[in-house]
Amino acid sequence: MQLINNIIDFFKNITQEQLIDIGVACIIILIAIIIAPIISYLLIKMFNYKEKDKLKIKKNPLYTTFKALIVCIGIYLGILTINPPQDVLNICKKGFQIIIICLIARGLVELVDPKKGVVSKLKDDRKIDGNKTVANFTSKILKYIIYIGAGLLILTVFDINPTSLIAGLGVGSAVIALAAQDFAKNLISGFSLMADKPFLVGDWIQVGTNEGTVIEMSFRCTKIQTSDNTIVTIQNSVFTTNNVVNCSRMKQRRYSLNVKVPLETSADKMERIIEKLKFTLISNNDVDRESVQVHFDTIGLDSMNIVICMYTDILDYTQYLIFRQKINEQILKVLEGENIKMAYPGQNVYVHQA
Numbered sequence: 001m002q003l004i005n006n007i008i009d010f011f012k013n014i015t016q017e018q019l020i021d022i023g024v025a026c027i028i029i030l031i032a033i034i035i036a037p038i039i040s041y042l043l044i045k046m047f048n049y050k051e052k053d054k055l056k057i058k059k060n061p062l063y064t065t066f067k068a069l070i071v072c073i074g075i076y077l078g079i080l081t082i083n084p085p086q087d088v089l090n091i092c093k094k095g096f097q098i099i100i101i102c103l104i105a106r107g108l109v110e111l112v113d114p115k116k117g118v119v120s121k122l123k124d125d126r127k128i129d130g131n132k133t134v135a136n137f138t139s140k141i142l143k144y145i146i147y148i149g150a151g152l153l154i155l156t157v158f159d160i161n162p163t164s165l166i167a168g169l170g171v172g173s174a175v176i177a178l179a180a181q182d183f184a185k186n187l188i189s190g191f192s193l194m195a196d197k198p199f200l201v202g203d204w205i206q207v208g209t210n211e212g213t214v215i216e217m218s219f220r221c222t223k224i225q226t227s228d229n230t231i232v233t234i235q236n237s238v239f240t241t242n243n244v245v246n247c248s249r250m251k252q253r254r255y256s257l258n259v260k261v262p263l264e265t266s267a268d269k270m271e272r273i274i275e276k277l278k279f280t281l282i283s284n285n286d287v288d289r290e291s292v293q294v295h296f297d298t299i300g301l302d303s304m305n306i307v308i309c310m311y312t313d314i315l316d317y318t319q320y321l322i323f324r325q326k327i328n329e330q331i332l333k334v335l336e337g338e339n340i341k342m343a344y345p346g347q348n349v350y351v352h353q354a
Contacts, residue, residue: 018082025078032074040066065107097157105150112142136201137194140218167287185218190219198239203248204317207239227317252288252311253320259331260303260343269338270296270304276334277308284330286312286323301344 044060057063084092120292154162177198199205203214205224212224221233259277261270274294281292291311298305308331314320335342 021082025081028081029074029078032071036067039070061110062107065103068103093102094157096153101150101153106145107147109143112139114153137217186220186236189240193236193239198244199246205248206245208242209232245271252309252313255324256309261340262343263304265304273338280330281310285302286314
């Protein structure tokens with residue numbers, strides 16, 4: 001309340017000289033607003049002199065930060081020119097310091113953004129395997145470090161010693177340490193995933209009962225998008241205790257099936273069916289010819305079984321389903337050409353009449 005009264009008294013008792021100072025302050029602020037884009041452009045150009053496109057320079061993550069900093073400095077100099085009451089000036093100083101810290105933190109965060117800043121260069125480094133994943137992971141860690149650092153600096157603005165604050169937690173620090181066990185476990189697992197690279201963003205993986213495309217990896221968890229477009233968040237520690245199947249790294253897909261034919265099928269017809277199935281599958285351009293296996297496997301109680309196995313270079317799951325459909329259709333046509341109907345489980349019941 002006293003602060004508001006001091007501000008009111010300042011404007012009530014304003015003198016002609018103070019009016020001139022206010023006018024000068026407005027001019028300073030106006031000049032800062034005008035020159036901010038120019039100086040920001042020149043600063044970015046100085047460090048990126050090879051870039052000729054003005055639009056790309058203005059899209060630089062530091063361009064907006066520099067411009068905001070210059071405007072803030074102009075506003076602060078304008079306030080100093082007015083010479084306000086001391087308590088108002090002290091608040092303005094603290095506010096200015098906090099804004100500067102936040103702007104610098106924001107600029108650094110933009111700078112480490114994998115889509116905009118320095119970390120994005122990892123994507124262009126062909127020597128790094130899985131650079132997109134590494135860039136995203138590194139970016140998130142750096143962002144958290146920047147946020148924590150900015151928070152500690154803001155505490156010092158309010159004359160709060162972060163070290164004393166942490167030491168003063170006492171027993172509470174032990175509670176926090178216990179609560180952070182899972183966090184530390186996931187963090188270590190995250191670094192392990194980055195080092196081993198069992199999968200990358202964009203890979204189709206299976207872990208436990210979950211299966212889908214990896215869309216995001218962080219130091220704490222990994223998100224996958226399942227086939228029904230739901231997002232599943234998995235703690236990184238889960239990957240260290242479960243087997244991970246990376247379907248995207250397979251070179252070929254395997255397709256196998258059992259064809260059951262009636263027991264009354266003759267040996268000659270069975271041999272002819274097997275030869276026709278082999279020829280049909282080998283003639284398919286999507287099938288690895290050397291991998292084709294067609295064999296008369298077993299004789300059961302209700303049918304005779306033909307085992308068919310093959311590999312294909314088709315890795316996309318949707319295209320793989322289409323491939324399977326075509327193979328099944330070709331098999332049915334071979335059986336229809338031999339007048340063979342698929343056998344199904346059955347049981348004959350004989351009734352004895354006395």
